Structures are given as C-alpha cells and as structure tokens.
Amino acid sequence: MKISPQEVAKVARLARLDLPQDKLELFAGQLGDILGHMDKLAELDTDSVEPMYSPVEHTTVLRPDEPRKEHGRDEVLGNAPRQDGQFFIVPRIV
C-alpha cells in the first residue's frame, strides 16, 4: 500500500479532520490510488522542464507600501463567535 492507515490517521490529525476509525482503510486505498497515479506521471523524463510553481502565467504583482484602513475594529471583530470589543476570544490555549 502506498500510504498506511496509520499515516492517514496522522495526516488527518495534523489537519484537524475527525476521521472515523472504520474509514481509515477506505481513505488509505483512495489516497494510495492518487499517489500511484503520481508515480505514473513521475515516469516521464522532466529533467529539462522548469518546475511550475503556479498554474497562473506569472507576472510579479507588487503593491506600493501605502497604509489604508478598510474596516473599523467593530467590523473586524463582528463575525467572531466571541469577542469583547477589543480582542477575539478563544478557548484557553495554555
């Protein structure tokens, strides 16, 4: 197998995905198929091809260093599930 159920569980944990135990085999199989196809592509000789980092035709886009304020703090905090008008409030971390 290209990827073990244990590896699938690890990647899921890193991505904070709640994967049911009984689905690990299923996903390991599906992900393994994808990786297998990558191996197939890797058979091509690409030594003389420059790696593509973005599918977008690249022109460097730069922005002038000029400050602009788009939103007031109340707007920024407005969508948060919990806030006190100053801070976003989250469950205690440490």
Add this chain to the structure above:
Amino acid sequence: MSRYETVIGLEVHAHLKTRTKIFCACSTTFGSEPNENVCAVCSGMPGVLPVLNAMVPEYAAKMGLATGCEVNLKSVFARKNYFYPDLPKGYQISQFELPICEHGSVAIEVDGQRKVIGLTRIHMEEDAGKNIHSAAENASFVDLNRAGVPLIEIVSEPDMRSAEEAVAYLKELRSILLYLGICDGNMEEGSFRCDANVSIRPVGQEALGTRAELKNLNSFKHVQKAIEYEVARQIDLIEDGEDVVQETRLYNADKGTTHSMRGKEEAHDYRYFPDPDLVPLVLDPAWVEQWRAELPELPAAKRTRFMADYGLADYDAVLLTAELAVADYFEAAAKAYSGQARKIANWVVGDLLPSLGETGIAAGDCLLTPARLAGLLTLVDDGTISVKIGKDSFRDLCASGDDPAEYVRARGLAQVSDTGELEAMVDRVISENPAEVEAYRGGKTKLMSFFMGQVMRLSKGQANPGVVTKLIQQKLS
C-alpha cells in the same frame, strides 16, 4: 580544555521597517489598540487574496546583498501549516524551497580572532498575532495587529562554537540591519528575535549531536546565558549516560535556565507546499543592481576605514561603528577637531556612549553636537580648562546644548595658570602641612600627589596641574 565542542546555529527573525503589512495595506505601527490594524486579508477571511508589499523583497534582497548572498531572481512563497489561534488562516505564508537569498556569510571577531559564519538562507514571511492567556476567565485573547507584519528569517550554518561567537554574530547582523535602515533592531519589542539551535559533540567527532532549539531569548545577555546553561545541561546528560532529546526549550530569564516545551507543540510537520494564492516572485536583474548600488558603507568596511583613517584601536572601532548614528557622530566630531581623532574616540566611547545609554537619547539628537564636542576638546588642549573640568561638564553640556566656551566663561571654570595666584595657594598648603613638608624633604616624594590634591581643592579643580607641580618642586627643593 573541555572534551566537548559546542555547535550553534541561529535563526534570526527581523521585522522589516515597512509602513504596511506584507500582504495587505494594514499599518504596522507598534503599540496600537488591539485589533486596530486588521483587515479581511490578515484576519484570514475566506476568499481574499494576498498581494506582496513592494518594499519587502527590496529589503530582503538588500540584506542578502549586504551579507554576500546570491539573490534568487525567482523565489516562491509557501504555506507552512499549523494550527494556533494567533494564525487565523491555519498556515503562515513563508518561503521554503526557493527562498529569496542563499549562501551568504558574515564575519565576526571574538578575542581578536576573525571568523566567517555561513548564512544558509534569508527568506520572507509573515509574523503571527499575539495571544494573552487568562486563567481567571479560562480564555485566551487574540490580537491580530502583528499578524502579517513582514519578517525576514536569517538562517545561519551551524558554524558557531561558543556563546560569545553567537552573540558576536547577532550583534553584527543587527548592526547590518540598522545600517541598511530596514529593521529597528529592538529586541525587547520583538522586532529582532533569535532562536538558537545548540548541540554538543566530543572533540574530533564529525557528526553533529542531537540539538535543542532555544526560544524566548530577547536580549544579547539572555542568548549568552541560555546557551551557556544549555551546553552545561547537555554535557551533564551525556556524562550521566543519558541522551539529549531533540526538542524546543524555553529560556527562563529569572532562573537562568531552559525548560522543555514538550507536549505543548506538535512534532514539526508543517507540510509545506507552494502557496497557490501567490505567483512566483520574479525580480528584474536591473532592480537587484539598483539595490546593490544603494547599499551604504557597511559596519565591517567602516570599521576598517576608521582604523586606517583615524588610527583607532580595533576595540574602539567596533564600539564606534556598531550603530550608524554613533559612527556618524564620531566622524563629524573628528572632522571638526584639529587634534588627533583618537582623542575624540576616547570621549565618545568613555563619555558619550554611557551618557546616551542612560538617557536613551540617540547620538544624532545629542545636544552636545559633534562640533561642540570638538570645541570642548580644544578648550582642554589649549589649557583653558583641565581634563577633569571637561569631563565634569560633559553631561551638563549634553543636557543643555550650551556652547562649551560660553559655558566655561559663564561658570568661571577656566583653569588658573596665573603663577602669582597659584603661588599663593602653594604657599598656603606648605605652611598648613609642616609634617608632610618635612617628610617630603626627607625623601617621601610620593607626597607630591598629596600637595597637588590640596592645591586642587583650594582652586576647586581649576589649577593648572603642570604649573602647580613646577611651583611645588621649586619651593620644596
């Protein structure tokens, strides 16, 4: 000689002195109200697109050029994935495979030994926000003002062999950043931060030992102490037959110790991949040449020139060139002064630097301007005032901005060289101290300094010591 060799590599994070954040137009002003400088991009709202601040690659490339790096004309931004509430997107935009600069070096000097420290890479990235934890409210409070502030991370090779070398390297890097004007270098506010990778190995062994990564080092002193503590800790472990564990350790400044952060961090598994929101950064070679042409004289070059042009000792040259404002002050004063520049150096190192350190005033803002310092030294040289009066007046002059000649005149501080006036004082000292006169005549010539001290006291420090010495010798011989 220890049986172990210390191996240190440093990762330095420097805030770039831009007006706006790296990928949005929010202000980078330090100390604003919480979440005042936040927008949809830096708070990680869905569907927004980052756009690179033009100053960031310029500053990063300039640091690379100043440290002999190759500047990659094409570099790529990558996502570093991890979850923490101060990182709203769930990833930090950084660079991984293709950083903007690679393969540089920085020369340092420790105990007169010159050494070159390799720079692996310099890359651009965004800073995270800040958390405040409250046990009482069982909650953490998140401020995203700092999220998205541009950083460069400067990664060294594991080339340093002692805490002193690590500190010398950091000071040199900070100095270069300040000369370039791209970072304010403030360690306490976190705009110049350092993590240290520390390991030990038996002398002669090629393979590196297991390393610990030290964090929370927010002054040069902490860097020094944390590394020293960590090296001793690792030697103890190995001598006791135990293993050093690869882990992140926090420095505790109060105790001077490091402790493990184990359990608080997920294993480093960041699953980097190119950020599809950002196209590769392609630099025009003409820009790079322009930036190279704009580089100022750097600390190392200035140090060499100061030693050659002004006859300075190495030690003084290091102190005078660490900060550009001090170097400029010294040079302006040396040009305004007709005597030896070394004298100016003595006053700047011995009097100006401590005074600036206490008052927190920048050299460029000192009211005793370089021209006035030159004036003060000239008053000492031509005998108008004694060295002691000059030194005593120094801080007053720094605070008041008075012209030294005016100051001396207004306070009647001019040295007394008038033989008649001094003779009267010498006579008085001789008549008041018959026992000492007797002893002096009997051969205890060391008492000269006693008589000198008495005359100085009578003259309130204003007697010309050369004239007084001659008078005492004449009268007691």
